[in-house]
Amino acid sequence: MDKIFEYSCPENLSAGTRVKVPFGGRVIDGFVIGVSRTSVYPAEKLKPVFSVFDEDTALVPECLTLMHEISSRYRVPKAAALRLFLPSEMRLGKVREAYKNFAVFKTADVKLSASAKKQAQALEYIAAEKEKEFPVLCDMFGRGAINALVEKGAIEIDKRKISRSPFEGLQTKTEQRTLTPAQRAALDNIENSDKRVHLIHGVTGSGKTEIYLNVIDREIKRGRTAIFLVPEISLTPQMLSQLRSRFGGAAAILHSGLSAGEKFDEWWRLRSGEAKIAIGARSAVFAPLENIGAVIIDEEHDSSYLSETAPRYSTCDVALMRAKYNGAKLVLGSATPSVETYVKAVKGEYNLITLTERINKKPLPEIIIADMRKEVRRGNNSAFSQALRDELDATLNSGNQAIIFLNRRGYSRTVMCRDCGYVAKCENCDVTLTYHSEDNCLKCHYCGAKYRMLSACPECGGLHVLYSGTGTQRVVADLKELFPAARILRMDNDTVTGKDGHYKILQKFAKKEADILVGTQMIAKGHDFPSVTLVGILDADMSLNFSDYRSGERTFQLITQVSGRSGRADDKGKVVLQTCAPENYILRYATAYDYKGFFENEISIREATNFPPYSLICRVMVTSDDKENALEVLKNVYFAIEELRAQNPDEFYFLNKMHSPIKKIQGKMRYQVLMRLKGKSLLEKIYDIAVKNSNNSVFVYVEENPVNLS
Numbered sequence: 001m002d003k004i005f006e007y008s009c010p011e012n013l014s015a016g017t018r019v020k021v022p023f024g025g026r027v028i029d030g031f032v033i034g035v036s037r038t039s040v041y042p043a044e045k046l047k048p049v050f051s052v053f054d055e056d057t058a059l060v061p062e063c064l065t066l067m068h069e070i071s072s073r074y075r076v077p078k079a080a081a082l083r084l085f086l087p088s089e090m091r092l093g094k095v096r097e098a099y100k101n102f103a104v105f106k107t108a109d110v111k112l113s114a115s116a117k118k119q120a121q122a123l124e125y126i127a128a129e130k131e132k133e134f135p136v137l138c139d140m141f142g143r144g145a146i147n148a149l150v151e152k153g154a155i156e157i158d159k160r161k162i163s164r165s166p167f168e169g170l171q172t173k174t175e176q177r178t179l180t181p182a183q184r185a186a187l188d189n190i191e192n193s194d195k196r197v198h199l200i201h202g203v204t205g206s207g208k209t210e211i212y213l214n215v216i217d218r219e220i221k222r223g224r225t226a227i228f229l230v231p232e233i234s235l236t237p238q239m240l241s242q243l244r245s246r247f248g249g250a251a252a253i254l255h256s257g258l259s260a261g262e263k264f265d266e267w268w269r270l271r272s273g274e275a276k277i278a279i280g281a282r283s284a285v286f287a288p289l290e291n292i293g294a295v296i297i298d299e300e301h302d303s304s305y306l307s308e309t310a311p312r313y314s315t316c317d318v319a320l321m322r323a324k325y326n327g328a329k330l331v332l333g334s335a336t337p338s339v340e341t342y343v344k345a346v347k348g349e350y351n352l353i354t355l356t357e358r359i360n361k362k363p364l365p366e367i368i369i370a371d372m373r374k375e376v377r378r379g380n381n382s383a384f385s386q387a388l389r390d391e392l393d394a395t396l397n398s399g400n401q402a403i404i405f406l407n408r409r410g411y412s413r414t415v416m417c418r419d420c421g422y423v424a425k426c427e428n429c430d431v432t433l434t435y436h437s438e439d440n441c442l443k444c445h446y447c448g449a450k451y452r453m454l455s456a457c458p459e460c461g462g463l464h465v466l467y468s469g470t471g472t473q474r475v476v477a478d479l480k481e482l483f484p485a486a487r488i489l490r491m492d493n494d495t496v497t498g499k500d501g502h503y504k505i506l507q508k509f510a511k512k513e514a515d516i517l518v519g520t521q522m523i524a525k526g527h528d529f530p531s532v533t534l535v536g537i538l539d540a541d542m543s544l545n546f547s548d549y550r551s552g553e554r555t556f557q558l559i560t561q562v563s564g565r566s567g568r569a570d571d572k573g574k575v576v577l578q579t580c581a582p583e584n585y586i587l588r589y590a591t592a593y594d595y596k597g598f599f600e601n602e603i604s605i606r607e608a609t610n611f612p613p614y615s616l617i618c619r620v621m622v623t624s625d626d627k628e629n630a631l632e633v634l635k636n637v638y639f640a641i642e643e644l645r646a647q648n649p650d651e652f653y654f655l656n657k658m659h660s661p662i663k664k665i666q667g668k669m670r671y672q673v674l675m676r677l678k679g680k681s682l683l684e685k686i687y688d689i690a691v692k693n694s695n696n697s698v699f700v701y702v703e704e705n706p707v708n709l710s
Contacts, residue, residue: 002077005030006039008046016059018091020050029053029091031082033064056272059085060290062325069321074311075687075702081311085286087267089260098261101134102158103146110152118145123154131158163269164261166253167237167503179214183207186353187214190331195351196323199300199341200333202355203364203593204564205528208333209239210359212296213246215331216277219293220247225276226294227322229315231302233257233281234491234502235526239298240279247277254280254287257502282307282315285322292326295319299525300332300341301557303707312703316341335564336557336595339602340613358568365535365566365573367591371582383470383478388536388576395534396486396515400571402534404479404518405562407542408434408471415442415454419462424454430663436494437473447666475518475538483516491519525561530569537562540579544586548709549611552586556598559590610653616680617705620673620690621660624698627669633698634671640689641673644682651678661710668699 007021009032017032027050039046063085070081089095105126112119122141126132126149134157138146149155179187190198190211202208216226230239233255243251252266252275269275271288278287282305285295297305297319305315316332323330332341332350345352358364370385380386383406395402414432415424424433426444433442433451442451454465467474472492479488491505502522509517510529517523543555559577567573579587589598607614620637624630638657645652653676660670677683687702694700 002071002079004033004078006041006046007049008043009035009049010052013049013052014057015064016057016061018053018058018086020053022047022050031059031079033067033078033082058271058288060271060288062290062322063288065325066318066321070311070313070318073317074313075691076311084283084311084313085288087260087263090264090267095260095264098162098164098265099159100162102131102160103134103137103150103155104131104158105129105154106156107154110149110154112152116145116148118142119148122146123149126155164259164265166258166262166266167240167500177210179210180207180359182355182357183211183214183359186211186355189351189353190215190329191218193351195349197320197330197332197344197349198351198353199337199345200331200353200355201337201342201345201595202333202335202353203358204335204561205358205360205362205364205568206335206355207359208298208355209242212298212331212333213242215294215296215329216243217246219328220250220276222293224291224293224328225289226278226296227284227287227289227292227319228277228279228296229284229298229305229319230279230281230526231299231304232502232522232525234496234506234522235298236279236281237503238506238527243277243279249274250276251279252277252287254278254284256281256283285315285318292322292328294329294331295323296331296333298333299561301334301336301338302525303554306707308707310701312701314704336560339553339599339606342599343603343613360569362567362570362572364593365563365575367563367575367577369582369587369591370576370578372578372580383475383538384482384536385576385578388578389482391534391574391576392483392516392536396483398533398571399531400533401509401512401514401529401531402516402536403523403529403532403562403565404475404516404536404538405520405524406470406472406475406518406538407520407558408539414467416466417457417460417462418464418466420457420460422457422459424451426451428667429665431665434471435467437477438494446662470538472518472520479516479518486516487514488516488518489514491517491523493520496522521558523562523565524558525564527565528568529565532565533567533571533573535562535566535573535575537575537577540577540587541581541584544581544584549606549609549617553602555586556590556595559587560593560595563590563593610676612705615653616677616683617709618675618677618683618686619703619706619709620686620700621703622671622673622693622698622700623665623668625668626697629698630669630671633693633695633700634673637689637693637700638673640693641675641686644685644689648682651682652676653678 013032013035015032015034019030019032020027021030067078067081071078083091103126108123108127118141122145150157186200200208200211219226230236236253236255240251240253252269254266267288270278278284278289297316307313319330344350368387370387375385392402415435424442426433426449428449429444429446431446433444436443440453442453456463472490476488476490489505489509496502508514512531537559540559544551563575566575622630622634622637634657645655655675657673660672663670690700690702
């Protein structure tokens with residue numbers, strides 16, 4: 001229900017406050033979005049607000065403005081838009097401030113009996129310490145002894161609010177780096193340009209982060225605030241470390257990996273103005289800051305900045321809304337900007353800043369291509385080319401470190417029967433299962449379901465069950481056989497647990513407690529390890545085979561980003577890129593670090609074929625537990641859009657209805673109406689069609705230029 005309701009309220013209530021109100025015989029939570037002295041309804045018909053959640057107003061005035069923009073832009077209820085600005089546990093009232101009781105020494109001038117030895121010991125201890133956490137003191141000397149000292153006035157209990165700050169023991173670097181001439185010029189360019197959006201296109205290691213920190217520093221000195229976004233949760237501790245070293249407690253972290261208490265406290269530090277800088281992944285764009293001076297989006301090309309759940313927002317679009325509201329700068333940065341972003345920069349819509357050299361003047365790492373077709377012909381059927389083995393051997397012997405990248409977790413990609421061709425699939429999703437050797441089970445990477453490993457084929461009873469493809473687990477197992485003395489870490493969704501999971505693995509590697517780090521795309525960007533001189537990229541052309549118009553762009557970005565982890569300090573870096581298609585033009589551009597060549601080729605193809613940015617891909621998804629219901633709604637949606645095309649034939653390049661490539665996820669059948677539009681003029685009507693046809697049994701929603709077309 002997307003309506004505004006009126007209630008009578010206390011005099012001091014203000015817009016942005018969270019309240020409990022009576023609603024249809026229930027008591028529900030709501031947001032106050034406005035206060036008026038008059039109402040169109042008779043006073044006796046207005047029900048009163050039951051209670052107020054927070055002493056301070058939860059939502060800043062900007063949130064209410066953005067509520068209308070987001071609700072209108074992405075066609076979601078206003079309440080759904082407002083929820084983006086509050087952590088879920090906080091919305092549900094499941095988390096509050098945390099307090100601790102401290103025992104504080106008051107006086108030793110009390111009478112203790114000769115038998116009260118525990119009281120005497122405790123008094124002597126607390127007199128020396130001055131104060132101690134009450135539960136700790138009770139554990140040491142017994143609750144009875146401590147309570148007796150409280151009653152006698154020797155100590156008193158002080159209840160204090162505590163801050164549940166994440167990464168308390170985070171190591172910070174205190175050195176302030178001197179800007180290079182190129183960095184100084186970039187900073188001045190951002191400062192003096194009259195454009196709202198600035199794109200820093202800089203090669204890996206060119207010092208983009210230092211520019212971001214200086215932009216933030218200037219805004220903080222002006223009394224303003226800043227938001228700093230990174231694409232992966234794994235990057236937040238590294239960036240938080242740099243922010244804390246420069247700005248101390250003014251930096252607060254916001255992301256989904258924190259505990260409910262940590263999120264609550266960090267959120268209120270930002271809301272109260274105690275913290276001035278929000279650092280986090282996508283959701284931190286909704287940080288409760290006022291008077292924002294700069295929004296930074298690092299690795300702006302990354303697909304994680306697009307939400308795949310309602311509201312399906314673009315982080316860059318929301319950041320631009322906030323920048324316009326506050327008169328702030330929006331700074332985007334990447335070594336491989338998205339084609340859509342770079343077009344705007346080239347055309348002058350964005351301010352383009354280019355950094356062509358690493359700050360240490362060292363060359364970008366040499367990329368060696370290993371043709372895996374030749375390896376097979378030589379009898380090498382392993383996941384490692386001879387070139388990669390040789391380079392790994394040399395790296396380990398020199399005392400340096402290596403990163404092995406494979407964007408597939410698990411031990412084996414598929415499990416297949418050699419006798420009849422049966423492939424193990426998930427019962428709930430139309431996808432193959434992945435074998436995980438550590439648990440000796442099959443897992444679905446879409447719904448998380450686990451299955452017992454097959455001892456025989458369920459179709460034909462055959463015993464010749466094969467593992468096909470390689471995952472990170474198997475890579476680690478194979479590396480241990482090849483290099484038994486090497487210390488190996490693995491980083492993927494299976495090994496990263498808890499809010500500190502990423503940080504602990506990366507810290508171990510940074511401290512050189514491991515020689516090789518094997519991982520998926522979470523190790524591909526942003527990390528800076530001075531001792532890494534070799535990167536191995538397995539199955540480099542894997543992403544080229546996806547039926548997606550962006551597959552070439554994503555492959556180029558991934559190779560460039562992963563390669564950039566090598567040779568960031570004094571020693572020269574190398575990259576071994578393993579492929580079965582060495583002649584592919586995308587790999588040719590990537591190995592030469594030729595972004596401009598890649599861009600010019602890619603943009604000419606997009607223009608000739610009318611793909612984004614020369615069109616808008618729009619997908620209306622229809623999902624349901626019931627196939628017949630889904631098909632009926634699909635037809636209604638398709639016919640309505642077909643009628644829209646008949647009225648506006650020039651606005652459509654393509655329109656069709658079909659099964660989604662993955663036909664079922666989590667037990668829900670998936671169908672789609674896919675179209676390519678000339679622009680956004682019909683989007684509102686398409687959203688209207690989706691909203692009209694969505695019901696309790698069939699969910700219909702719209703995606704614009706979806707991240708994943710499967």
